[in-house]
Amino acid sequence: MGGSGKTTLARKLYNHKTIKQHFNCQAWVSISQEWNPQHILVEILRQAAGITQKTDEMVSIEGLVDKLRDYLKHKLYLIVLDDVWKKDALEDMLPAFPFENRGSKIIITTRIHEVVEFPDLPHFFHEPRHLTKDESWELFSKIALNHRECIDDYQQIGDFEKLGKEMLKKCEGLPLAIIALGGLLGAKGTTEEWEKVSKVVSSKVMGGRGTHTYGTVKDMLALSYHDLPYDLKPCFLYVALFPEDCEIPISMLTNMWIAEGFIMSQEETLEEAARQCLDELIQRCVVQVATSNYAGKVKTIRIHDLMRDLCIKKAKEQNFLEVFHRSSAPLELDEDATRSQSRRCIIHSYSSISVQIGTQNSHLRSLFIFGVAKVTFYCYELRATLSWEQVYKNFRLLRVLNISSSKTFDGTLPAEIGNLIHLRYLGIRGTNIIELPESIENLRNLLTLDYKSVVYFGRYEVRVPNVLWKLERLRHVFLPYDMICTTGLKLSTLKSLQTLCVVWGKNWMLNEMFTLSSSVKRLRIQGISSKEQLMAVFQCQSVTLDQLYSLHINWISCDENVKLQNLELLCHCNHLRKLKLYGRIGEESLPIQFPSKLKKKRLVYTHLTLPETMKNLGRLANLKYISLSTESYVGIEWTCRAGEFPQLEQLIIERLRNLEEWWVERGAMPHLTSLRIQQCKKLKKLPEGLKFIGSLRRLHIAYMSEAFYRWLNHEENNGEITGQGGEDLHIIRHIPTVTIMPQNWRDLSVGDE
Structure with missing residues (x-):
């Protein structure tokens, strides 16, 4: 039954701490009514092996099946195949999974029993039950009453509760119906408004018709749609144009809303007004947050299948x-x-x-x-x-x-x-x-x-x-x-320009950079090849007027170093949250200061040498993501001291060829959840201090030295990692998901992130 909580239950299992500690290899994919076997197999391989790069989907299905099966054959894996509609889809997928791995599991969610009838394979059916009255109220109150905790009038709170529980009876314990009702009432601020909704629910949702429970869900979803403000309805219907189970990029969606003329605003930018519309759709629970970025900002959304069906139906009725x-x-x-x-x-x-x-x-x-x-x-x-x-x-x-x-x-x-x-x-x-x-x-x-x-x-x-x-x-x-x-690409006339990704340096930098619109908030420049071009970046009004939110500069092909005084200009950019620097930085004898409000940072080929510069990185109070890649730091030692990186959640260390010793003191990186270490061939062992970071949930180790693997007692045998665990194993025992790649395993990577 749609809306009974199958995917939610599977996701709770998949993300449970005990489950993550038990399995050393996990992947989640949505199949849906239309599926591409190559795309699904590649995605399972990417997640299971922890590959972050783009991958080649031109490999045949047979080749991908062999590749995935070869990787999984010595793993204890958990694979979730969500929203399967046809048995044909499973027949494409199942040959890739070695069933002789005792303890490995595959979870399949489907509305159709026949889809998973494989007599030769051991299986267990579980049909989610309806929620009890208490469970229904707990779910409903989190959505509809959460923001009313500060109300002092206990009588009013009691009125909300009485009306809410009366309406909940019509939901009959179906989670999606409860969420839809909670989202609708969460937008209502008074008991009078709740009473009006209650009358509609009593007269129209069930109306004494004896509607089947599946119809109840659809009735509640329809009620949520009809309650949307007039200006939000076209924004909601627009979501139906994306494929089923698709994670919808917010930037693409909001820019298309603006292009359609759905967004009007005189007090703020169109992009800000579009974001507010999106936030209201999320608060009303008609769409769901799929992913968020390092700053907690919604990156992609999804929509439930039944809500999407309603979307398409209403859109077709209105010739939308x-x-x-x-x-x-x-x-x-x-x-x-x-x-x-x-x-x-x-x-x-x-x-x-x-x-x-x-x-x-x-x-x-x-x-x-x-x-x-x-x-x-x-x-x-x-x-x-x-x-x-x-x-x-x-x-x-x-x-x-x-x-x-x-x-x-x-x-x-x-x-x-x-x-x-x-x-x-x-x-x-x-x-x-x-x-x-x-x-x-x-x-x-x-x-x-x-x-x-x-x-x-x-x-x-x-x-x-x-x-x-x-x-x-x-x-x-x-x-x-x-x-x-793009040498001659002229852009100086674009006075409303907010995003420019990507332009190449060369003569463009000298001709156009100084006349670039001051409204630019996101800027990415590649291929800077001279000192003059590099200087032009830091002297243009887009940087000096403090409007930038995201800046990405690549001057790898230039022999010049970025001077300290140029980076000091960035320190005055109070709106700057994302910074990616690709190229040498001339530290000379003074450490580098970075913009204090940064939340995401990536350094590549910067050739940092001074420990004090690394200490300054650790002092960035708002930093949540940092990637130190390919000679970004060329020192032999690195110490993360107590109190450094106070908000850091994701850390990537890769291709630091000189790094031999890394120490993490107790109290450093207290909120770290994800750590990736790869291709640091001289790094001898993991820092002892990782065992004090209780928040760490994911660790990925790849392409390290034989000595590094020996400390973990993970030795290679024909490309597979063996061993029961050595002296360093206690450091990572508390981490739920640990992926350790052998030295000679090769993935499908064909490009950068």
């Missing part, structure tokens, strides 16, 4: 959007379906799909094509297949075009894209498009260009014409990391 999908054979839709007047068309599939359209599609405002290998448009009026050029001619009123992770025939974007003069959002990240046409200069209303990455096999150069300066309304520009031909 139409979803087309098919995971196997090409699809041809009947004429009635394609002649709907929906303003938005969403297509997602893992293979080919054919969509029938008419020539009168001028009503279409948004077109989304996610992860489609090939899409063709068939015009039933002309009885012919339309080219992309013809499609763009028909859809002249498009405001949003998002073809992320899809593939075009020749790796280009047709010149006819310039016909879409009303376009405000163009999303082509993860496509094979390596060239943009000059005609994009016609897109004068464009607010977001999301061209963040390119997936193209073979030699290529990404080409972006020097016409972006004509698109004066641009607010967010994401360009590929491997774009090498």
Whole structure:
């Protein structure tokens, strides 16, 4: 039954401290009604082996099955396959799991008993029960009454409780119905408002109809939707355009809301107003937080399957959007379906799909094509297949075009894209498009260009014409990391620009950096190759006017060091929270000071030498994430003293070739939860002080020296780690999840994080 808490129960098991201590290898994937076997197998391998880099999904299913099975055969593993709808999906997955591993477990959540009927495999069914009255009230009060603890009027609190318990009877112990009701009432501040909801619940939710409990969940979800403020309803319906069980990136979602015109604000930026809308949807429990970043800021959200079904139903009733999908054979839709007047068309599939359209599609405002290998448009009026050029001619009123992770025939974007003069959002990240046409200069209303990455096999150069300066309304520009031909890219006219990732240095730095808009909050620059270009970064108004939130600078190809006086300018950037520095820093004889408000920091090739500089890093009171990578610190010893890194949660130490001794005093890093150590070949052993960090939950060790493994008594035998534990084992015994990779194990890595 949908909404009975299957996934929640599985997640509680998966994250339980005792469970994490028992299994040394874990992975969680969602299968859903449409699945890509390669993607799922790669994701299981990435999680199980602790791989953080991008991975190659072009390997055959058979090759991935062998790779995963080979890795798991000596592991005590726990794998969760969530939301399985078809037995075929399990038949693709199960050969990758060695069932001879006694004690290893696979948890499968599904609504369909037949999916998991494998007579030859030992299994156990568990159907979650409904919550008791007390359990229902506990869950409900956490959501609906949590912010009312400060109320002094005990009579009023009693009224809330009486009304709440009366309404809870209609939920019949179903967790999703309780959460929906709690989210709805949490937005109501008075008992009078609760009484109005109670009347609606009594008369409409059940209404004496004897509705089946599954219908109760849907009734509660519908009530939550109808209670949304008028301006939030389109924002909520928009979530339905993402695939089932997808983790939805907040930045992409809010930028598309803005492009659609859903967000209005006169007192704050559109982005801030969009975030407030998102926060209200989360508080009302109609969407769920999936992941948060180092600062506790929501990074991705998800939506329950039943809530998404309601979303799609309501959106279709209002001609808001139409979803087309098919995971196997090409699809041809009947004429009635394609002649709907929906303003938005969403297509997602893992293979080919054919969509029938008419020539009168001028009503279409948004077109989304996610992860489609090939899409063709068939015009039933002309009885012919339309080219992309013809499609763009028909859809002249498009405001949003998002073809992320899809593939075009020749790796280009047709010149006819310039016909879409009303376009405000163009999303082509993860496509094979390596060239943009000059005609994009016609897109004068464009607010977001999301061209963040390119997936193209073979030699290529990404080409972006020097016409972006004509698109004066641009607010967010994401360009590929491997774009090498932006020497003449002019951007000085973009006065509303907030995000610029990535531009390459070269002459661009000298010509454009000083005229870059002061409104820029996120800036990433690659390929700085001279002292003059490097100086230009720290002298531009985007840095000196203290508006930056995130700064990423890469000057590895430059022989010059960043001078201390330049870094001191950053110390005055009170809004700066993320800082990534790739290149040498000239410490000379003085230690480096870093911006005090930083929460995330990554250093690569900085060649820090002074212990006092490392001590200054430890004094950053707000730092929650730090990565010290590839010669960022070239000292032989490093001591983390008591009181240092007071808020640090994630620490990555990798490719520090000189580091031999690392000490952690008791009281250092008291909130550390995740530690990754890899390719530090001279590091002799783990610091004894790790045993005092009770918050540590995950430790990943990879590609270390033989001596390091001997201290753990984890020796290699034909690529596998053996041994029962040596003198250092007591240091990490309290850590629930420990992953130790052998020296010669090779993953599927093909790129940087």
